[in-house]
Amino acid sequence: MDKVMIIDDEIWVTEVIRNIIDWKKFGFEIVSVCHDGEEAMSVIREIQPELLLTDIRMPGKTGLEIIQEVAEDFREILCVVISGYNDFEYARTALSCGAIGYLLKPIDQKELERVVEKARGILEQSAAQRGAELRMQEKYEQTMDTLREQFFSGLLEGQMNQHISCRDVNQRLKMKFKDGYYRLIWMLPSPKADLRRLFADVNKTIWKHQLPVLCSEILPFIWRRKILLLLNYERERRSEIGTRVAKMAQGFPAGVSGLIFLEGEEFSDLGKMTEESRRMKPLEFIRLRERAGNFYSSAYLKAYGEAPGNLLPPNLDISIRQAVRSRNAAEAEKTVADAYGHMSMRSGDHPASYGEGILKMVDILKKSAQGCPDGIRMIVAEMTEDIEAAESQEEIKEIFCRTARRLTEENSDMDEKREKTAVEWIRDYIDRHYSGSISLTDMSEMVHLNANYFSDIFHRETGKSFKEYLTSVRMEAAKTLLRQTGYKQGEVAAMAGYRDVKHFTRVFKKYVGISPSEYRKLMRE
Numbered sequence: 222m223d224k225v226m227i228i229d230d231e232i233w234v235t236e237v238i239r240n241i242i243d244w245k246k247f248g249f250e251i252v253s254v255c256h257d258g259e260e261a262m263s264v265i266r267e268i269q270p271e272l273l274l275t276d277i278r279m280p281g282k283t284g285l286e287i288i289q290e291v292a293e294d295f296r297e298i299l300c301v302v303i304s305g306y307n308d309f310e311y312a313r314t315a316l317s318c319g320a321i322g323y324l325l326k327p328i329d330q331k332e333l334e335r336v337v338e339k340a341r342g343i344l345e346q347s348a349a350q351r352g353a354e355l356r357m358q359e360k361y362e363q364t365m366d367t368l369r370e371q372f373f374s375g376l377l378e379g380q381m382n383q384h385i386s387c388r389d390v391n392q393r394l395k396m397k398f399k400d401g402y403y404r405l406i407w408m409l410p411s412p413k414a415d416l417r418r419l420f421a422d423v424n425k426t427i428w429k430h431q432l433p434v435l436c437s438e439i440l441p442f443i444w445r446r447k448i449l450l451l452l453n454y455e456r457e458r459r460s461e462i463g464t465r466v467a468k469m470a471q472g473f474p475a476g477v478s479g480l481i482f483l484e485g486e487e488f489s490d491l492g493k494m495t496e497e498s499r500r501m502k503p504l505e506f507i508r509l510r511e512r513a514g515n516f517y518s519s520a521y522l523k524a525y526g527e528a529p530g531n532l533l534p535p536n537l538d539i540s541i542r543q544a545v546r547s548r549n550a551a552e553a554e555k556t557v558a559d560a561y562g563h564m565s566m567r568s569g570d571h572p573a574s575y576g577e578g579i580l581k582m583v584d585i586l587k588k589s590a591q592g593c594p595d596g597i598r599m600i601v602a603e604m605t606e607d608i609e610a611a612e613s614q615e616e617i618k619e620i621f622c623r624t625a626r627r628l629t630e631e632n633s634d635m636d637e638k639r640e641k642t643a644v645e646w647i648r649d650y651i652d653r654h655y656s657g658s659i660s661l662t663d664m665s666e667m668v669h670l671n672a673n674y675f676s677d678i679f680h681r682e683t684g685k686s687f688k689e690y691l692t693s694v695r696m697e698a699a700k701t702l703l704r705q706t707g708y709k710q711g712e713v714a715a716m717a718g719y720r721d722v723k724h725f726t727r728v729f730k731k732y733v734g735i736s737p738s739e740y741r742k743l744m745r746e
Contacts, residue, residue: 222250223271223344228261228287229303230279234326238274238303241330247337258282262290269295272340274324277304277311285311288318297347299340303328369394370442373451376494377444383492387453390491398491399437401455404519405485405497406466408448408473409508412610416446419480423448426472430465446609447505448480451494459487463518470516481508482516486523503528503576509614510575517572528574532564538585541625545589550629557582557625561618579617583608586624600627643668643675644682648690655694656718661687695719696732703741710737 225244227235235254244251253268255261259281265273273291277284288300302315305326315323321343322336372394375381387398410419423441427450433439438453454462463484470482483504485497504522534540537560544553564578587601604624611617647664664687665675679687699717702708708716714725714737729737 223248224252224268225249225272225274226253226255226261226265226268226270227251227274228255228258228279228284229274229276230256231276232256234276234303234328237328238333241328242334242337244337247334247341249337249341258284258287261287265291265295265298270298271344272299272301272337274301274303277302277315285314285318288315288320292319299343301336301340365395369396369440370444373440373442373449373494374444376491377449377498379495379498381495383495385492387491396440397438398453399455401437401453402459402487402489403491403493404452404454404462404487405494405501406450406452407483407485407501407505408450409481409483409505410446410448411508412446412612414480416443416448420448422473423450426469429472430469432462432465432469435462435465467516467518473515480515483507483522484517484519486519503573503580506576506579506617507572509611509617522572525571525573528571528577529567529569532567532574532578533581533585534560534563537582538588541585542589545625545629545632548629548632550626553625553629554622557621558618561621565614575614579608582621586621586628589628597628597631600624600631643670644679647679648683651691651694655691655698656716659691659718692728692732696729699725699729699737700733700740703737704744713737 222245227238229235229238235256239251239254249272252270253264255264256279258279261275262282265287273287275284275287284302284304288302291298291300296319300315300318300320301322301324302311302320303324303326304311311323321339324332324336372381372390376383387400390396391398408419408423410416420441420443427433427439427441432452435458436452436454438451440451442449442451452462452466466482466484470480473480473482483501485501488494488497504517507517537556540556540560541553544556560582564582565575568574568578583605586604589601601624604620607620608617611620646668650664650667651659661676662672665672668675670678676687679685679690683690685693695717699713702713702716706713710726711722714720714722717725719725719728726736729740733740735743
């Protein structure tokens, strides 16, 4: 129900207005009745009714003065003037102040209902308009949030112009960055954490520690199952913001929320976010190692210096490629497992070294899939996703071993398909070109395979040697020519792929059991 307030110094008038119509029928409820103008204004400020009916002449303030104040401070309140004077000037003044109606005493029921219906229509129209405006505003904000997330995700991935100024970003994304300093806070949740719920908790905690007040601009967003917080601030705020971020992290115990906080290094140019992303990437795997707490300051991380080199065995890429191509899944799996063990031992206590080793192994396996069919590329893509979701070092090792095994098996299947396709292609070629010069060497070169190897797979796929298959095709063609044409024997031999008639005759007799001339005579009798 919308609230109604009546102001009139005559009690009988207010009682008539209260009882002459069924207010609930119109969706209204009378919540206050006042008999003094001064008192009425304080009540209006307190309850802010949707509809106000006021007399003109009253002690304290007149009805016109009340309407004027309401128009200035509460423009959404609808006002109706009540008067015992049929004076056009009163009506004109009231309407010019925003009143929606003018009622004469004694109050007429139909006139009051007409004014109340008008008020109901205005309120419903206003509510619909406000609803539409709110929906448009909400949609705009959602769109802008998406654009911001896409822009900064692209910047982190190196897909955006790194020379963009904060002024350009402010114009495009409606933000308030200022020249000064930037810092990224990386929040790494456990893989099974409810990311959206954590994101909401982070937003609340940001305000709890007054970071939006201290920063020129602050932007929390989700990127690759991580929550990132971009801070923009002035030099004099550095120390205080660092303290607040550390306290914020303490509000998320690692065992409860699963959040690990990494404080990135300070930078003065938004374009440096790409470089900062590459630098921080190995540190994401700190969540899989033993740790004393859940907050790692930039000073703590920087104190370790450069990560140790030679994390992986030499020529690991060659070893993996050889194992995969040899179709030896067990060897490929062992090679990867040994490399992982070597890397884990070499990485030591450095926060970034373990992650760098993982990323290097991922890169080697990715390169092994370059130029390969979609099936192999999909295996590598799944490996990347699985590693980001892994919950332990042992699981990381298993993912690498599983990937090596799948790559080997897929490569083996792919080789078999390629071999089968090569044999089918050569069989088709022989069927169409048997009369020409055809040799095993030429055919194996056409499908880019070793001659001996091609001979083996040809026999495996057809059940015949290459020579046997070629001879059978040529002999069947010769038999057809001898049966159905009048070509001389030398012409038949040439058309069947033999330049030497005597050789053709010997091969034909061996294949059919009788000479070409005997075969023709037999077929015509």
